[in-house]
Amino acid sequence: MTTAPTMNASRQRPEPWPRSFRLLYAASLIDGVGFHVGQLAVPVLAVALLAASPGQVGVLAALSTAAFLLIGLPAGVWVDRLPRRAVLVIADFTRAALVASVPLAWWAGWLSIPQLYLVVLLTGVGTVFADVAAQSWLPELVGRNRLVAANSLMMSTGATMQIAGRGLGGLVVQALTAPVAIVLDAVSFAVSGTVLSRIRPEAPHPLRSRATGSFARQLGAGVRHVAGNPLLRPLALSTAGINLTMQLTTTMLPVVFLRELELGAAALGVFLGVGGVGALLGALSARSLAERIGHGRALWLPGLLVAPLGGLVALVHTGPMLWLAGIGWMALAWRTGVGNVIGVSLRQGATPDALLGRMNATFRFLLTGALTVGAVAAGLLGQYADVRTALVVGAVTNGLTWLPVFCSPLRTLHRPPVPD
Template sequence: MTAAPARRSPTDPTDLADVADLADISDPTDHTTAAARRPGLLRRHRDFRLLFAGEVAGKYGSSVTGLALPLIAVTRLHASAFQVSALTAASWLPWLLIGLPVGAWVDRLRRRPVMLAAAATSLLLYLTVPVAAVLGLLDYPQLLAVALCAGAATVFFQTAYTAYLPSLVSAADRAEGNAKLQGSASAAQIVGLGTGGTLAQAFGPVNSLLANTATFLVSLLCTSSIRQREARPKPAARRRHLLGEVGEGLRLVLGDRWLRPFLLYGAAANLALTAYQSIQVVFLLDHVHLPESALGTLIGAASLGGVLGALTARRLGAAIGTARAVLLCQLGLPSLVLLIPLTGRGAGVLCYLIGGLAVSGGVVAGNVLRATFTQSYVPVELLGRTSAAGAFLNYGLMPLGALLGGSLAGRLGVLPAMWLGCAGLPLAALLLWFSPLRHHRDLPTGSIVRAAAA
């Protein structure tokens, strides 16, 4: 499904026949040759460049936070493995609580103001941590509350951002846009994790959170500077009942033979990923006895695979087919995650490095291919609620995964918990293997509307 021409306002979500008239799209791989003849998006598209810069800044700050909060809990508040995992659970819990209605709200509103409000909220929330530390008031409940509220802001930002990109760039540029944004997110994560450990070592974990105030401020300035005007949603869409819009998003995702496998796989994979990632700081510090100063560097280096995945995703899809590329990226490469529990001191850290590279590379490359497919397959005016419906299960299980990882670490020990969490990732990918993807070279090039009619 291609986006409607810029001069045409979005169709009413209830008018599926009108949407079907816009359904014909060409093979996404056909755009590769044409795109290669033009300058890249970052050179020729000012508004995309601003969105890109804002995303890089925001992802860097979030990456520093993802390392700083567990370090604060462990080193300053002496939190247990379960309490550390609960911080991760709190940051993902809002997807389970408000993920579905947020998708419908976003479809009723302009997306960019939602992104701006969410970024401003995150900035203020993270700023409270160093302020409370200076006043001698910092405690674990505050960290938990910050993680929960910042997670809620992320729900609004991510849902609006997913639905905003197709309105900013043309259909032919979406694959490149997704690849660049996914790659920038991975690069920012690498730099954030790598420098996060250094910042925590030099200034302390609490003060390293000050980096977030600057990065979210940059994100706010860049996003607010985008000139392209966003079409106002039709009044008819605003008058629809919220529960009806939520239900429509769920029916579209669960009832489609292509979106459903991605949904189930994402939920199971995120459960496993969060289970082991929520305790990896404890695993590397207490079991492997890695120095704090090296922690961020190792995790950041392992995330380098995400950049490689973003750079190669489109070429891989064009070479072997998008469906086959998804299976390779989501099933083949992440199987090396089983090296991570073998991590030891000295040369043993290579196990973590190789496993982390494979996982981050496969996940990011798969996300590029899936996001490009979804943004063409789902009508623009339905992207908010369908992405929220998917995120509800994909992200909604992540707090359970984090609590599961912490509980297993407390009952069985950190190492057995790492083994169980890592083993769950390739097992989750079997859901894609036993789906229509295995029988096709490429993902479909029609629309969800026509697929449902067929």
């Protein structure tokens, strides 16, 4: 009588992930810790050791994502033409060398704001290719029927690394200085590239149909696919708005914590890590939430619910307001974590294999370009008004970013479409 349930349970046990995906996941895990350590350490180094102004901090943040505006769209064409594993490996080793130049220059006494600008910009170029290649390769590695589960795992891992990386970054910066923290970033890129170089797809997947036509025609096909799709267009508008408004806040938080509140890098790392907790909870709950209320509602309803809490972040101060601002920051990040899993799965599900690279590049161009615009706007507001103005503008505008999805066919979409 007891054997049947055991057999049924074994049949329902999830199918193990392919080795190729496990290696991609491991590389993401390693890379994620170092990336978030460096993301905290670089602005802290600029503010605390190079006496950067709010405007220079804004420029630094803008340059970290400017590559997506400069080469984001053509990168999609190149990724659709090139072996994706090679793109990922080269991007990781190149970024490792670039990031390593920062602590070396600091210890030699040569480091300057212009060098930081250059390193951040060129590292962003590597990130363009790595992000587009990874998201375009995922459907081939796991199959389209497991995209939501795979994206949930990847996004929840990314959120965990955000917690660990920023918390670790704050502690390392506080105890051992920012240049040492940046060394961890360089090492993580090198180790990630080594892991990725071992990926060998196990199943004989059909060869991707290669794009035909001129470079400009191929590039335009990706843009038209996103702009002309009634599901992808509002998703792009909403997510770009989220990125822009969140960047208004994150760009000025180091200035607020280090100069205005004098709380130190460790407190900044913990606060940003709280956002990672929210993003992790969002990524973990996204799948069940989408199955319960539908993928479309899971994209807009969380934004409506957390909109009032975003204003708490703009009021961050010492004492009880620090805790309330942390709750608001966690809520915003939870909404982002849900949206990332559902949105990426929707994008991949609505796009044929041959267009995946260009679709992802178009989204990256828009979404990370929004980060660039947000960073520039934050720098201008911080320089010519004050840093609190940037936080207030970010909170108010973030509360409106769910509207493009609500006013589109996505509003009641139950499941992601399957490409023809």
